[in-house]
Amino acid sequence: MDISELYLKIQSQLDQQLPLAVYKKPGTNEVNCFLQNDDYLHEVSSYDSSGFVFAPFSNSEKTVIIPDTESSFFTSIVPFTAKDLKYVSKNSSDVFVEDKERKAHISLVNSGIQAIENSTFRKVVLSRKEQIPFSQSNALEVFQRLVDLYANAFVYFWYHPKIGMWLGATPETLLHIDGDNFSTMSLAGTQPYKGSMDVSWEAKEIEEQAMVTEFVLKELADNVNTIRRSESYTHKAGTLLHLKTDITGTLKSNPQSIKNIIEVLHPTPAVCGLPKEEARSFILENEGYDRKYYTGFLGELHRFNDGRSSSSLFVNLRCMEICKDQALLYVGGGITKDSIPEKEWEETVKKTETMKRVL
């Protein structure tokens, strides 16, 4: 199907207020979409169906699926634009953000550092949300701009009339499964891209990323036959750089394993902390707002008749919730004993740029 025809179908789905998930996987130029036939809210618990899953950070919200049996699936090719985002020398101080938000985030980071010093946990990912005036009717255009700008990201537009509207361009894979083969990644540590990939990383970033790798390797051990990890390397995500390690292997053959693996991995210390439960409690008690689907996960789930699965799930980062007349941008960063609160604030401001560029 022609891409303009696909966008017309999506617009008509939106006009009828029916659920949809439109997405482009990293490094491809294929836009896929599920358009649900009615507005029923399908929840997932066992991951034994097929469709597009949208899951929250914590169980305060519902895990929703647009089932393939209840929807039409379309795909189309967009021309490769190969736009490489140039370094824009914009100081974060140029971006207007309320001083109140800055103070609140710095105070949150300070309490995170304090809890680490008291040995409550080793790492916690602390976040905030920022409001930008925006008209919901422009959401599909924003998706098209995200597709144009972020070739290496998982770019998506998700809508359910009973839940809301979300858009994002995430650099982070939660889990790919194809039969017995799986892959995931450990992604953490952030610095602005200034035109070169040849950068050095400080001990704080090396340590916080190593914690994620260590967690993934340890937690997956019981579910895998083999597991391998790459060296960590610098990965570009829009105007930011992260440290990344690829983790691949084979799963033990067990039809239930996708559920086990999701439960083991989500939320990883890349978006929650280490140890997981202590960090999660701190986040829920201290962040002072509901993350909803930010730092949850989303993507395709295919379950075959023989119980085997193939799925591509991504962590919901660099995302925003679209309300009637505003966009809510969600951003955070990993806190360790070496964090400097002012720098952590700046990092969240830089992360908002991924979205601000397309609004």
Ligand SMILES: C=C(O[C@@H]1C=C(C(=O)O)C=C[C@H]1O)C(=O)O
């Ligand atoms: C939490 C976010 O990103 C995560 C945290 C990172 C960090 O602490 O450096 C880097 C990449 C992501 O794993 C976010 O983008 O909101």
